[in-house]
Amino acid sequence: KQEVTQIPAALSVPEGENLVLNCSFTDSAIYNLQWFRQDPGKGLTSLLLIQSSQREQTSGRLNASLDKSSGRSTLYIAASQPGDSATYLCAVVDDYKLSFGAGTTVTVRA
Amino acid sequence: GAVVSQHPSRVICKSGTSVKIECRSLDFQATTMFWYRQFPKKSLMLMATSNEGSKATYEQGVEKDKFLINHASLTLSTLTVTSAHPEDSSFYICSAIDSGSRETQYFGPGTRLLVL
Numbered sequence: 001k002q003e004v005t006q007i008p009a010a011l012s013v014p015e016g017e018n019l020v021l022n023c024s025f026t027d028s029a030i031y032n033l034q035w036f037r038q039d040p041g042k043g044l045t046s047l048l049l050i051q052s053s054q055r056e057q058t059s060g061r062l063n064a065s066l067d068k069s070s071g072r073s074t075l076y077i078a079a080s081q082p083g084d085s086a087t088y089l090c091a092v093v094d095d096y097k098l099s100f101g102a103g104t105t106v107t108v109r110a
Numbered sequence: 111g112a113v114v115s116q117h118p119s120r121v122i123c124k125s126g127t128s129v130k131i132e133c134r135s136l137d138f139q140a141t142t143m144f145w146y147r148q149f150p151k152k153s154l155m156l157m158a159t160s161n162e163g164s165k166a167t168y169e170q171g172v173e174k175d176k177f178l179i180n181h182a183s184l185t186l187s188t189l190t191v192t193s194a195h196p197e198d199s200s201f202y203i204c205s206a207i208d209s210g211s212r213e214t215q216y217f218g219p220g221t222r223l224l225v226l
Contacts, residue, residue, distance in 0.1 A: 004153070034214075036217075041201075041220075041222065042219060042220065043116075043203055043217050043218055043219035043220040044154075044203065044217040045217075046214065046216075046217070049214060089153070089154070091154075093215075096142065096159075096207060096215070097144075097156060097159070098144075098154075098156065098205075098215060099156075100146075100153040100154040100155075101153055102151070102152055102153040103151075103153065105151075
């Protein structure tokens with residue numbers, strides 16, 4: 001059974017600092033990996049999707065890397081802003097089923 | 111972009127009653143939808159896979175008689191929590207796969223259920 005772990009569980013940084021969020025998974029036989037953002041009491045917003053054959057994806061200030069062999073993915077958020085405060089979830093996709101980590105709750109202080 | 115809606119967004123009910131939650135794909139057809147449950151500060155847990163026109167596939171440990179799923183059309187799946195109890199209080203989220211692309215799951219905004 002796939003297990004997904006996200007470290008740290010919470011992170012607080014001053015505005016402008018770069019964010020590094022980590023995700024690890026136990027079974028490397030994945031179809032793809034997704035990063036999501038969740039605001040309190042809300043649903044999920046997809047941020048980035050990395051196919052298993054890719055090593056990274058970029059969208060604006062966001063960059064996600066994937067190392068299947070070591071079972072790791074990292075989400076980088078450059079020049080953080082207070083609006084980036086949210087919970088970030090990674091999910092590993094296998095046969096259309098998503099296995100989620102518990103998330104990293106980020107607070108960006110103005 | 112593809113939009114998935116859920117209704118209601120929030121529901122409060124008395125213990126013992128049944129609650130129905132709807133999940134709709136608004137601008138695409140979805141032969142497959144998923145239902146997740148999320149506890150506070152925990153990850154989303156997949157409950158079941160809903161397939162249009164056939165029985166849902168439940169994950170291990172999920173009571174199929176407790177959580178009834180119906181996927182009667184290509185744009186609608188419903189989750190009915192039967193004889194709800196306080197421990198069923200949770201955040202329920204659905205997702206849908208676009209039958210055309212089958213690439214990405216699109217998530218609904220979630221339904222907050224509180225059972226008193």
